Amino acid sequence: MNKEAANSPGEFFNEDCIEGSRRHLPDNSVDLIITDPPYGIQGDTLHKHYNRKEEFVLDGYVEVPAAQYAEFSAKWIEQAERVLRPGGSIYIVSGYTNLIHILEGLRATRLEEVNHIIWKYNFGVYTSRKYISSHYHILYYVKPGGRSTFNTHCRYGASEKTEGNGSLNYQDREDVWVINREYKPGRTKNKNELPLELLIKILQYSSNPGDLVCDFFLGSFSTAKAAIGLGRRATGFEISPTAFNYQIQQVAKVIPGSLLESLRKPLGSPPKNQGKPWSAEEKEQMWQRYLLLFGKYRSKKKALAEISDEIGRGRWSVEKVLVEMRDRRKCSSSVGQDMFSENGQ
Numbered sequence: 001m002n003k004e005a006a007n008s009p010g011e012f013f014n015e016d017c018i019e020g021s022r023r024h025l026p027d028n029s030v031d032l033i034i035t036d037p038p039y040g041i042q043g044d045t046l047h048k049h050y051n052r053k054e055e056f057v058l059d060g061y062v063e064v065p066a067a068q069y070a071e072f073s074a075k076w077i078e079q080a081e082r083v084l085r086p087g088g089s090i091y092i093v094s095g096y097t098n099l100i101h102i103l104e105g106l107r108a109t110r111l112e113e114v115n116h117i118i119w120k121y122n123f124g125v126y127t128s129r130k131y132i133s134s135h136y137h138i139l140y141y142v143k144p145g146g147r148s149t150f151n152t153h154c155r156y157g158a159s160e161k162t163e164g165n166g167s168l169n170y171q172d173r174e175d176v177w178v179i180n181r182e183y184k185p186g187r188t189k190n191k192n193e194l195p196l197e198l199l200i201k202i203l204q205y206s207s208n209p210g211d212l213v214c215d216f217f218l219g220s221f222s223t224a225k226a227a228i229g230l231g232r233r234a235t236g237f238e239i240s241p242t243a244f245n246y247q248i249q250q251v252a253k254v255i256p257g258s259l260l261e262s263l264r265k266p267l268g269s270p271p272k273n274q275g276k277p278w279s280a281e282e283k284e285q286m287w288q289r290y291l292l293l294f295g296k297y298r299s300k301k302k303a304l305a306e307i308s309d310e311i312g313r314g315r316w317s318v319e320k321v322l323v324e325m326r327d328r329r330k331c332s333s334s335v336g337q338d339m340f341s342e343n344g345q
């Protein structure tokens, strides 16, 4: 075992992630996992090192043989579930070839699917007789039993608009992400290094400063570097001594919180009670208020906007509770249907 923590706000282990996580990470201890497992495409002997010709690609990428990929995936995903806190999130980046094994690994756990994100990148490998593959899958799951972190307005305020008058917040939260891979001429890198932009996006939405972020397959430590740069704590595993010994020096140079200044500041403050649980009494009051305001305006949109301002909650949250109250009362008169129609003016 080669544990390295010197000069770093993280704890990193030059070990197999399955054994290493058993040894070093207690149950329910991690807030967020972002990880990019080996792809299992070309390797046919475990721990085979790639000898790529590219001058700056770091030798020391350990592949998993295709025949062992299913079992390997099930084992590390089982550990990932164990170490996540209830409500903790996991994002797994996967190509198409072994996606099925990752999905089956996830289905064997209690982790719940939140989104299946498509990451579209540039530099897909050129092909002439078929379409060019230029996307990865990012599987976003949450461990049940606790409140998950999703910072809805961390990057764009609710009322910020695109040039075409669309919502920037909506656009940023669509599940197809177009993010280019980074071109780093003359710099040593790991094969398949994840772009900083992609990591920052996940870290902003699904973690808070001080949270513990884990990467089971550190590679170039890109997740750890971004996490520390954003004032989170980091941990993780890399089996290759070559990659580990080089990158442990690099991660130690990252100044905690140094990326925070560069983040875009969302405009407009989120509603003051956003995210707070609703009490039964509040729900009932909102329902009564809605009946009154709908009677006044005959417009669902106006009534919802006014209530949303009054109680300091987002419009969608108010509408969700409204539907719940309607269903509870089994409101079926034609007046009731008008009041709740989707295109209610």
Ligand SMILES: C[S@@+](CC[C@H](N)C(=O)[O-])C[C@H]1O[C@@H](n2cnc3c(N)ncnc32)[C@H](O)[C@@H]1O
Pocket: 015, 016, 017, 018, 035, 036, 037, 038, 039, 060, 061, 062, 063, 064, 190, 191, 192, 193, 194, 216, 217, 218, 219, 220, 221, 222, 223, 237, 238, 239, 240, 243
């Ligand atoms: C796809 S790369 C990760 C790339 C990383 N996300 C980055 O941005 O650089 C997968 C990494 O997992 C490492 N690896 C392979 N098997 C492992 C294992 N059992 N435990 C820990 N790391 C492993 C490989 O050596 C490789 O560096």
